[in-house]
Amino acid sequence: MSRIAIVAALLGLLAVAGPLAIWGGQPYLAFVLTRLMLLAVAGVGLNLVLGYCGLASFGHAAFIGVGAYVAAIAATEAFTGSVWADLAAATAAGAIAAAMVGAISLRTRGIAFILITLAFGQMAYYAAISLERYGGDDGMRIPAAALPADLTLYGLAFALLAVALFVSHQIVHSPYGTILQGAAANERRMTALGIPVGRYRLAAYAVSGALCGAAGALQAVHDGYVSPGLMAWPRSAELVAMVLVGGAATTSGPLLGALAFTALDEVLSGWTDHWRIAFGVLLVAAALIGRGGLAAFVAGRRE
Amino acid sequence: MSDSILSVTGLVKRFGGVAASAGVDLAVASGELHAIIGPNGSGKTTLLSQIFGEVRPDAGAITFAGRNITGTPIHTRVLMGISRSYQITSNFPYATLRANLAFGLQSHARVAHRFWRRASLSDAMQAEADAILKQVGLSHRADTLVNDLAHGEHRQLELALALSTHPRLLLLDEPFAGLGAAEGKAMVRLIASLKGTHSIILVEHDMDAVFALADRITVLAEGRVLATGSGDDLRTSAAVRAAYLGEP
Numbered sequence: 001m002s003r004i005a006i007v008a009a010l011l012g013l014l015a016v017a018g019p020l021a022i023w024g025g026q027p028y029l030a031f032v033l034t035r036l037m038l039l040a041v042a043g044v045g046l047n048l049v050l051g052y053c054g055l056a057s058f059g060h061a062a063f064i065g066v067g068a069y070v071a072a073i074a075a076t077e078a079f080t081g082s083v084w085a086d087l088a089a090a091t092a093a094g095a096i097a098a099a100m101v102g103a104i105s106l107r108t109r110g111i112a113f114i115l116i117t118l119a120f121g122q123m124a125y126y127a128a129i130s131l132e133r134y135g136g137d138d139g140m141r142i143p144a145a146a147l148p149a150d151l152t153l154y155g156l157a158f159a160l161l162a163v164a165l166f167v168s169h170q171i172v173h174s175p176y177g178t179i180l181q182g183a184a185a186n187e188r189r190m191t192a193l194g195i196p197v198g199r200y201r202l203a204a205y206a207v208s209g210a211l212c213g214a215a216g217a218l219q220a221v222h223d224g225y226v227s228p229g230l231m232a233w234p235r236s237a238e239l240v241a242m243v244l245v246g247g248a249a250t251t252s253g254p255l256l257g258a259l260a261f262t263a264l265d266e267v268l269s270g271w272t273d274h275w276r277i278a279f280g281v282l283l284v285a286a287a288l289i290g291r292g293g294l295a296a297f298v299a300g301r302r303e
Numbered sequence: 304m305s306d307s308i309l310s311v312t313g314l315v316k317r318f319g320g321v322a323a324s325a326g327v328d329l330a331v332a333s334g335e336l337h338a339i340i341g342p343n344g345s346g347k348t349t350l351l352s353q354i355f356g357e358v359r360p361d362a363g364a365i366t367f368a369g370r371n372i373t374g375t376p377i378h379t380r381v382l383m384g385i386s387r388s389y390q391i392t393s394n395f396p397y398a399t400l401r402a403n404l405a406f407g408l409q410s411h412a413r414v415a416h417r418f419w420r421r422a423s424l425s426d427a428m429q430a431e432a433d434a435i436l437k438q439v440g441l442s443h444r445a446d447t448l449v450n451d452l453a454h455g456e457h458r459q460l461e462l463a464l465a466l467s468t469h470p471r472l473l474l475l476d477e478p479f480a481g482l483g484a485a486e487g488k489a490m491v492r493l494i495a496s497l498k499g500t501h502s503i504i505l506v507e508h509d510m511d512a513v514f515a516l517a518d519r520i521t522v523l524a525e526g527r528v529l530a531t532g533s534g535d536d537l538r539t540s541a542a543v544r545a546a547y548l549g550e551p
């Protein structure tokens with residue numbers, strides 16, 4: 001199966017599964033699928049940086065958190081009263097936060113880059129804890145009146161996922177996207193060919209943050225609750241693992257990764273609190289098999 | 304020199320205790336092929352890297368086409384028409400030769416930033432890629448993965464990549480390194496074919512190639528210019544023979 005076919009098939013499934021679940025009296029399934037789709041959106045965002053730019057960012061949960069907090073605060077304070085406006089604000093906030101982190105972290109490479117993105121993630125985490133007015137350590141609930149109905153939310157998450165996949169696909173196959181990938185292989189030569197590689201990466205980083213911010217905003221109204229825990233560094237590491245397991249630098253990778261992650265969470269977390277060990281095993285397998293992850297496995301080719 | 308395309312004055316670059324450039328002056332005339340020779344570690348590559356912008360000089364000035372470019376970023380220098388090749392081949396191994404050239408062509412055509420179009424080259428750029436590959440003798444390898452090239456072909460591609468941004472000034476760092484006799488002859492013909500249309504700085508250890516190609520030669524030793532002149536001038540210079548050819 002080609003990668004595009006995998007994505008199309010999964011999107012087709014998701015398009016019917018949610019509405020059927022809600023109408024058929026299975027709201028929990030729709031709840032889980034919504035979470036899966038939002039996870040996948042964040043994964044698509046991270047994949048732009050991690051997969052296509054080859055930059056191991058360990059602070060992406062912060063951008064999800066920024067989007068979630070912006071949406072939660074906007075909904076609670078009823079600044080606009082419109083989910084659309086709140087979503088737009090959260091997306092912009094994710095992009096701006098990522099641009100600020102990227103402006104500093106992209107000056108470095110390798111271990112230093114990992115540490116700086118990790119540090120910014122932790123700073124965001126502690127900043128959220130210090131927000132006394134919005135629950136501090138405990139986080140905050142969003143008034144039920146401000147939450148959209150399940151089906152609306154499912155539709156929004158689905159639309160966001162479809163848009164994220166389309167945007168990512170367009171970027172990756174554009175001159176700009178192929179240059180990002182070339183720079184990941186040989187930054188020095190790409191620079192020597194007249195490309196301001198730092199700026200190109202910063203733009204990708206901002207788009208990545210925007211997608212995470214949007215996912216975070218819908219995550220907030222989906223859970224009806226936000227807390228600093230959204231930004232804790234293990235969330236960032238899980239997101240990285242999820243993309244690697246699914247297949248970094250592939251269109252279907254983040255979606256397959258989110259599927260694997262959610263499935264293991266649902267099936268195994270009933271038995272044990274340590275279900276993430278199983279995900280760790282998958283991650284090791286992905287690392288051993290190679291960069292392609294589940295996407296290469298499903299597509300029947302290994303690069 | 305009034306028609307010089309590049310002039311370097313008082314260039315100093317230290318790495319710890321080593322002065323890779325210890326006050327280098329250099330002028331390259333428009334259309335000239337200017338060779339730079341000198342023993343290992345004499346600062347040839349470091350000089351090219353400063354002209355290209357990859358290494359920032361501690362002191363001195365670099366002027367290209369009448370503009371002071373001492374602090375100009377690399378991508379701007381490339382757009383102005385400076386390009387370089389590397390002593391150790393530097394390319395994109397898991398892409399075809401055509402795809403390797405596409406980056407430079409798109410950069411030159413200022414379409415590299417487009418993020419909503421297909422990456423495939425326009426017909427005009429496709430023709431340009433083919434022309435460059437033909438020029439360096441790699442037409443038959445256009446759709447081969449770079450990883451599958453032989454060493455000599457890598458050196459040809461190195462030159463093709465440098466040409467892909469349509470430079471006026473080419474900085475070539477040891478293009479003959481590791482080439483066999485026949486490949487070396489082909490490389491001499493290739494570089495000779497670029498003379499006149501391009502100004503070239505050729506860093507090279509292969510003295511036969513240097514004497515065959517150079518209009519003028521500058522000899523570096525320990526980061527200093529020992530002499531500049533024609534091949535005949537230098538062949539007879541006692542100082543050069545002592546420092547470079549190791550003769551008493």
Ligand SMILES: Nc1ncnc2c1ncn2[C@@H]1O[C@H](COP(=O)(O)OP(=O)(O)OP(=O)(O)O)[C@@H](O)[C@H]1O
Pocket residue numbers: 318321322323341342343344345346347348349350390
């Ligand atoms: N990045 C660097 N850090 C520290 N020292 C450096 C660096 N680059 C060059 N050097 C030193 O500067 C001196 C000049 O090096 P350079 O590479 O310019 O010489 P070269 O003339 O190109 O030599 P070769 O003929 O071997 O290529 C050497 O002593 C080298 O060790």
Ligand SMILES: [Mg+2]
Pocket residue numbers: 347348349390
């Ligand atoms: Mg050198």
